[in-house]
Every structure is written in C-alpha cells, then in structure tokens.
Amino acid sequence: MDYHGRGKNQMFDGYLQDVIGGVIYWKTKESIVINIMNISSRNILGHIRLPKSYNAKILLVVDENRQPEGRCLKLSCLHGYCSNTNGSEICHCDKGFKYNGHACTDIDECMSSPCNQKGFERSCKNIPGSFVCTCKNGTIFDGVTCSAHSELQIRLNGSSTNMSGRVEIYHPTFGWGTICDKAGMELASFSLGDVICRQLGFAGKRNLRHFGEGSGPVLLSEVSCTPFGDEIYIWDCRHAGWNMPTLTCTHDRDVGVNCY
Secondary structure, three states: OOOOOOOOOOOOOOEEEEEEOOEEEEEOOOOOEEEEEEOOOOOEEEEEEOOOOOOOOOOOOOOHHHOOOOOOOOOOOOOEEEEEEOOEEEEEEOOOEEEOOOOEEEOOHHHHOOOOOOOOEEEEEEEOOEEEEEEOOOEEEOOOOEEEHHHOEEEEEOOOOOOEEEEEEEEOOOEEEEEEEOOOOHHHHHHHHHHHHHHOOOOOEEEEEOOOOOOOOEEEEEEEOOOOOOOOOHHHOEOOOOOOOOOOOOHHHEOEEEEO
C-alpha cells in the first residue's frame, strides 16, 4: 500500500501503524516486529519487538511534547514538532533538518559529499531530510558509500561438497557474514536459491536447506527476490540494508542451498 493506506504501490506490504513527523511505523502481517522508517530516505531506523502473543493492528505513537497541553500558538514547526514552556516556543526538528530560530529547514547533506568515501559516486541529490546517491555503473550504494560489485563476494560453507552449503557473503566494510530470507514469502524464498546458485556458476537450485549457524554479522536480512529470480546478484534482491539485521533474522535462519 502507499503511505495513505490506499492502493498497492510499492512502499511496503503490511499494516500502517502511525506517522510522526518524518517517521513511519509499520509491520508486515506475519512479523511481531514493528519497523521504524524514515519516510524520505526509506531507511530503517529501528524496531519495536512485540510479545509473541500480541498482534498489533492499531498503534498510537505517543510523544509527550506533541500532546494538546503545551501546544504552540506561534510556530507550526513543519518537519518537526513544537514545545511550549511557559510561553516560550521552540521547534525540535526531525533528523535531516535544523532549527533557524523560526522553522525547521532542510540540511543539505550533499555538502559533505556522503557518497564519495571510496570515489565511486556519480552524483549526490539532496532531498528533504535525507539524500540519494547515484553510483557509477557496476557499483552499488550500500547505505554508507558506493562499492564496486567486484569487492563483494559469495561462497558456500558448512558442507562436504562445493555445490551445497550455508550462503556467506563478503562485504569490504563488514567482512564475511550470512543472509536471512524473508519469512512467509514462499515464491521469494524459492527464487532466492536460484539467484544464489546461478551467481555461483551452477545451473540451478535443488532446494533451500539449513547448514548450521554461521558466524559474524547477518549481512542481508529479509531478502526477497522477484518470483522468477531475475536478479544477477543476491544483493540486487530486496533486503533490509547491509548489516541491518531485523530482530527475527538471527543465525538460526541462515540461508543454505543445494545447487546442481
């Protein structure tokens, strides 16, 4: 659905819980974790874990500074909120904005060239509250910097053959780690193995299996490939971000494959 809870366009699949300033709270139908996401950048800022027996369908996010008492009369504080203390009003701005004494104004993150830590960037576009990096062909933006595909590696481990095992990925910043698939997405999980086996040079996948728990970080969480596995690399599939494991993505969900 979209941010207004209508339509089926591309933002997320699940229950919209609440929107506060530039932050949206939502959860998938199967998960017991509420995701906290920046609306502008779509980066996951954190998670709220619910009790296993509780399924939240309506959530009100409470911030004492935004309640009716102490409401501001002079300032509206778009992209933030206003607090009124004994008649003194001040704006508290969302991340990516700064207070200029009257309102919250956008910070131009591109002034600090956040895309160019390794020299692969093509351009940086400032957007309200965040920025977007466009990388050169053959490189990807991992949420921190642009990295060459050649720096990313994949291997199978935990098996006696080279055609099966636990999937492990190397990232130049985080080292070797594992991946976790998107729970409850049968088609996405099915095609995930096809993408992995083709990337490793095999014809296809026999099945997905668990080959024991790996070590290091869970580098890719909630991985979901297209139903037909059109992606060339496993990191081209949808995921929660590099080294951004969700609470349900632990090593007991490390993905393994049998290839042929």
